[in-house]
Amino acid sequence: MKKMKQTHWKSNKINVAIQVLPEAEGKLKYTLVDEAIAAIENTGFKYKVCPFETVVECTFQDLSGLIEDIHNACKTAGTEKMLTNLKIQVNFDDDVTIEDKMEKYS
Structure with a gap:
């Protein structure tokens, strides 16, 4: 008997x-990065801009659409090539929120 995969965690919030x-x-790279941040803002997801990256709170299911929106915005702004680095934090049993990590620094 095959074991069914559990996918409920994909609807939990991730960072x-x-x-x-x-x-x-x-073109100035910061101008192009601003377009990526604007694309993130347009999704309505909670986010925090940091000096080297932007942290977004969404679901695993939303991730591919988010990355596509960012790449489309940068391409439209004139980006010819782009390297994208991702770090993904998932909790299989609960949401991961930006506040969980940042509350003691606020």
Whole structure:
């Protein structure tokens, strides 16, 4: 008998640290990064901009759409090439929130 995969954890909130490194001839990289942040803001997900990356609180199920939105926004802004680094924190039993990690620093 095959064991069924449990997927309920995919609807829990996760934290994703997203770093985009866009390249475009004659364009300021910070301007292109601003487009990525605007794409994140437009999703309505909770997020926090940090010096090297932006942390987003979403579900695992929302992740691929989020990354697609970011890449489309950067491409539209003139990005020719882009390296994207992700760090994903998942708790299989509960939500992961930005506040959980940041509350003692607020």
